[in-house]
Amino acid sequence: MRISIENFTKSFGDTTVIEDMSLEIGDGEMLALLGPSGCGKSTTLFAICGIHRMNAGRLLFGDADVTEVSSQKRNVGVVFQNYALYPHMNVYENIAFPLKVRKESRAEVDRKVQEIADLVHIGELLQRRPVQLSGGQQQRVALARALIRKPDILLLDEPLANLDAKLRLEMRSEIRRIQLATGITAVLVTHDQVEAMSMCDRIAIMDKGRIVQLSTPKDMYENPSSAFVAGFLGNPPIAFLEGTVADGGFRLANSRVTLPVPSGIELPGDGAPIRFGVRPEFFQPGNPLKVSGKVSFVEIQGREELYDVTLENGAVLRSIQAQSAGFRLGEDVSWGIAQDKVLAFGPDGNRL
């Protein structure tokens, strides 16, 4: 089912948390709401499921206006951040709860619980209490409870935040599998960019209650609309160089070094401050556009090695290289930037 959020505004008392947000999520699509803590992701989610009402704007499911419809009638499944399993009910009762409040027959409930439990692989755990389950199992129960009454929409609020690294990896593909299997429209709230990029069809990056960019993961990584988005996506993160426009090139701050600007970028006038963003994979020994500095940090990650290089003016560039590189801390190096991959940002942080 398609979700349309139109001019959504939400405030708590005097503070406006979401301002004039519009967002369209296609049928069967899985969309990530990505952003730093406190940017209003959960608030948006709560507005979609009806726990919060909108102060202004409209919400449509398909063609139906549900702005004033109560949570109970929206038919939205939600997986909460800490799963919100009911501690006094066992797994079976937890999953059956949405059916129980609708007074469905026992046989019907039994059948549906069994079916959904098989889908999320927890068929043997039905008699346990939530406290007797591991994090991943709780997660699956929460998912089953959200899905049992065949909701039109599935909302997931940081579903993986409480899991350890290995489980997180496993559940990532698991959730995606189930979403694809059911063909449900899903919204995933997260502040983990890897999660967003690996699981979702599109990502909406939010900052301070606004959507700053909405795009596919690949496009967003390659063409961030602002320094904020560029900084948010990518691990290890992009490095920024501060500087000014000088003679049609980029003059590094506190330095004589001037770098040429990639073609197709419209520069402001001479002397205007701008920023260069260089992703670690595009700062390599083999690239032509050399800058020199000293290796100031080395992190061995197993398959790859991560270096920080401090330039003469104190700016830091990051580089990720294959394991065999073997540079040492304090070594003087002169590596190159892939010129056409450089991202340039204006003083307001927007992409040039």
Place this chain on the structure above:
Amino acid sequence: MTSSNFRSWPLFLVLGVISMPLVIMYVYLFVDTVTDTTAGSLIPDRFTLHHWRFLWEEPETGRVSIWTVTLNTFIFAICTTLINVSASVTAGYALSRLNMPFKRFFLGGILTLHAFPTITLIISIFLILQMIGLYNTLIGVILVKTALELPFGIWIMKGFFDNVPWEIEMAGLQDGASRFTVWWKLVLPQVQPGVAALAVFVFLSAWSEFILPQVLAPSGSAQVLSTYLSNLIFDDIKPDFNMFKSVGVFYALPVIVVYLIFNKQLMNIYGGGTKG
């Protein structure tokens, strides 16, 4: 919580109706002290300070001045609070943190003592006080009230001490302080809110106490406000409710003031400090 999925006005309405009798009683409690009402009517029609004359008129013969009684009540409540809090703070700490023999026994005993409210003790205490000559004195009432509230105080303080992280004490000991210094300088400041809450609680409880003074110091110069007011009510053949209420409001003023200042602590000790 205000969920947007539920309307609150039906609840407001029901709660409002149910609260009505209490609200009426509160309102009339205050209004009646400064007004007169024609018999049979519900609406006061004259303003008067006549009902408050007990504050400035000489007491009738055989009655004690309200000011003496008020002073007594303050002495009673404050002494009870001081003794009770001091004993609770030390004992609570001992039971929460210190090594000692028979600890289980003491704890169980204190819990069991809760089961002995006033009536089970008051008869023998009445006789003891008569024998040792403390009948009809404030000292007797203070001691007894202190003792009766002590199990609760110890229990509450033990709870507060239980919540102080052990690390604070361990660090203090590592720094070379004695166990006593650690308690006095490091742990006690941590439970200050608890001490305040207990003090407020005991003060209010003593201030309101009726049955102990009524039995152990019923007459004459050791009267407190509760016995004063109840004597007034019981004595009268033709009750003057406006005057009773004036005395009542006078008596309740400190309670109201304490409530306004300390209502957080009170909610805390009534709610969190599981009284049992």
Place this chain on the structure above:
Amino acid sequence: MRRAHLLGLGFLSPALAIILMLFLIPVLLTVMFSFTNMSTATGISGGAYEINAASLRKLSDAGAQESFVETLGKEAFVVDDAGITAAAAAYGEQFANEVGSQMLGERFDSRRDLERAFRKLKSRPRSTRDIKKAADLFKRSVLNVRFETAGGLLDAVTGNGIEMTPDQQELLTKTIYTGWTWTSDNFALMAQIPYVWRVAGNTLMYVVLTLAASVGLGLFLAITTFYLPSGTATTFRAIWFFPRILPNVIFVLMWKWLAWDTGFLSSLLGNFGVPPRNWMLDTGANAWVFIVLINGIVGASLGMILFGSAIKSIPQSMLHASEVDGASRWQQIRYIILPQLRWPIMFICAYSTLSLLTSFEYILLSTDGGPGGATEVWSLMAFHTALDNYAGNLQYGLGAAMALMLVIVGILASLVYLRIFNFNDLVAKPRIEQ
């Protein structure tokens, strides 16, 4: 004993001293007193022995032979040194000497006999009136004389020439003692009080109804205020919390005013032609309504606070989850909130049962057990018997025995509760061993 132990005991000692003095000793004394017949009449210190009209009646009630009682009650005339000295002062040495030498030690059952004996003496006073008076000087009686010890009494009785068997002696000293004595009769006595079963029933009814009212109302208040916006909720909580901290004399005063025949209810209903009356005391049923309301509201205050903080500690997301799962408000209360209040509810029930069983202040102040004993409960009965009864004879011993019943129930109940509420969790081992 290790130093660390001393520190612990030292910290505990002030509290221990107070508890010992004013808790344990009184409890022991309650046990002790319940095995005595102490009352206003016997006094609380020692008593004395005195034969008088009342004690003679008691003696014959206790089964002494009529003749024995009669002898004790009769006066006798005994010629002894005291009498002779008195006679010397009134009628001269000569008469006294003559009486002394001829009649010392003789006993006469009536004055007439002694007068007759006097008339035989030479130096007797002249007039008949003087002889009568002289005879009166020798009148001896154990009636209305206080003896501190049983021995003194027995000596005096024997001194009057009354012979007693040992049985009679024992019966006499036991019955006419005015002080208190040890007895185990109180419990039998208690069972014989005609209204005692009614009081027990009242107590049960009081505990059950009040508990139901306060838990029900407390839950209702906690849940409704939870769903209200915080400003409104705070106001309502204040309204319902106040009865708990308001001195009980004042709280009851407000209800009395509400119920009095010139009070609010009567005035209000007067507008509809209902004759004024004291709504609290006119019928037993009404009295019960007020008792349950007054005590129930005070209990509900505590319940509201406890349940309220328990509801607040339920994670918000759990409530949100139930809402998106489709639960109506009633279903949310029924399936999510109430099940998580199980422990607080059990706790309140356990705690309140005990305190209600022994509390009587609100009843004392409002109905005082009336009308006609309809609302008399066990603890109030103990209070009335021992400390406040109309007849004026306060029966401390019997009252203590009644209170002892409550002590026993209390101890049993708390032992059960210690089981339920897992005592071992409460006694964690200290982590610093010095």
